[in-house]
Amino acid sequence: METAHDPAALTPEQVLHEHGPRVYSLARRLLGNDADAEDVTQEVFLRLLRKMDSFRGESSFPTWLSRVTVNAALAHRRGRAVRERHRTRQEVDLLPVEGSPGGPVRRWSEPPDQQALDRETHELIEAAIAGLPVKYRDVYVLADVEGLANADIAGMLKLGLPAVKSRLHRARLLMRRALAPHFEEATP
Amino acid sequence: MSPCRQLARGLYDFVAAEMPPQLHDALRRHLEICPPCAELVRSYRLTIRLARTLPPVPLPPTCRARLQALLDAEAPVQGERRGLSPPPSPPG
Numbered sequence A: 001m002e003t004a005h006d007p008a009a010l011t012p013e014q015v016l017h018e019h020g021p022r023v024y025s026l027a028r029r030l031l032g033n034d035a036d037a038e039d040v041t042q043e044v045f046l047r048l049l050r051k052m053d054s055f056r057g058e059s060s061f062p063t064w065l066s067r068v069t070v071n072a073a074l075a076h077r078r079g080r081a082v083r084e085r086h087r088t089r090q091e092v093d094l095l096p097v098e099g100s101p102g103g104p105v106r107r108w109s110e111p112p113d114q115q116a117l118d119r120e121t122h123e124l125i126e127a128a129i130a131g132l133p134v135k136y137r138d139v140y141v142l143a144d145v146e147g148l149a150n151a152d153i154a155g156m157l158k159l160g161l162p163a164v165k166s167r168l169h170r171a172r173l174l175m176r177r178a179l180a181p182h183f184e185e186a187t188p
Numbered sequence B: 001m002s003p004c005r006q007l008a009r010g011l012y013d014f015v016a017a018e019m020p021p022q023l024h025d026a027l028r029r030h031l032e033i034c035p036p037c038a039e040l041v042r043s044y045r046l047t048i049r050l051a052r053t054l055p056p057v058p059l060p061p062t063c064r065a066r067l068q069a070l071l072d073a074e075a076p077v078q079g080e081r082r083g084l085s086p087p088p089s090p091p092g
Helices: A012-031 A034-054 A061-078 A084-094 A119-130 A134-145 A150-157 A161-183 B003-009 B011-015 B021-033 B035-051 B061-081
Strands: none
Touching: A012 A034, A012 A061, A012 A119, A012 A134, A012 B061, A034 A061, A034 B061, A061 A134, A061 A150, A119 A134, A119 A161, A119 B035, A134 A150, A134 A161, A134 B035, A150 A161, A161 B011, A161 B035, B003 B011, B003 B021, B003 B035, B011 B035, B021 B035
């Protein structure tokens, strides 16, 4: 749930304390490595300090901050070689169009509640996210991890709403496939 | 089209409850008699739920230090923008 903040009421140190981990997390998940995430986080905070007055309150501050972070991450990504594009094409070709399991379906074990998920499980999910092709990872992180609305994501990524839904669906299928070995119950 | 195929094609809309109610109800009834489809929906929903359990990635100490250095460097600039006087220079 997003909360409405008046960023002008926060000192830069408070902004760093309250929003630093969120900005870093988003950048880390979009870019897939620590070094790039650190660069982008610094870039975002520099913009934040210098252009806080460009926040007009038309969206919530967290949504605005997500948009600034996504823009910075995409610009950063464009600035370096994108070898992953080739990988994207290969993986898309391997992915079935529909979600049909196409074989015997094994039951997934029910994971415990949010608080009870251990670090190892989080690492598994993070690794699966990092393994997503970039075009699916972007949408998945913004929608399912960050909880942003599809319309906001469409605006941030300059995509149509159908494209956001289609990519999100494929990302979920890829995540499901990547996580299945860890969550499927053993066959008796 | 078979219900299994309909569900596979409309899985996103089914889970998001963005399909016509009549079709949604028909597919919901189908899940009661088709274990593979029921498991597909369950596992699809679980992947969404798992993503939402992720905590923020901790800010690495190196990153925190860089941001603090940035704040320190920008503080005088921010002060000027707000019309604050810079602190007086130490005597001597």
